[in-house]
Amino acid sequence: MKREEILDTAKQYVTVDRAATHGGSEDSFGTIARFWSSYLDHTISEADVCAMMVLLKVARIKGNPTHIDNWIDTAGYAAIGGED
DSSP states (O other), rough: OOOOHHHHHHHHHHIIIIHHHHHOOHHHHHHHHHHHHHHTOOOOOHHHHHHHHHHHHHHHHHHOTOOOOHHHHHHHHHHHHHHH
16 A cells, blocks of 8 residues: 555545544544543543554554554544644
């Protein structure tokens, strides 16, 4: 898969596909941040959730660098985390 295809697929995932399936990332990541904060007894922000999800994907890439979904998801989480 070419880089343009990876980015196009990530864009589709974060703007249409997964939003329809899982709800908006704003709500989802806010909920995740609250759950993680409660579990860890430490405040976790939505940006932290994005960064931690990128790190999860990087760990999966280390285990299987040819699985394209991990690269696509990494781009998607980075885009959501970098949004204003």
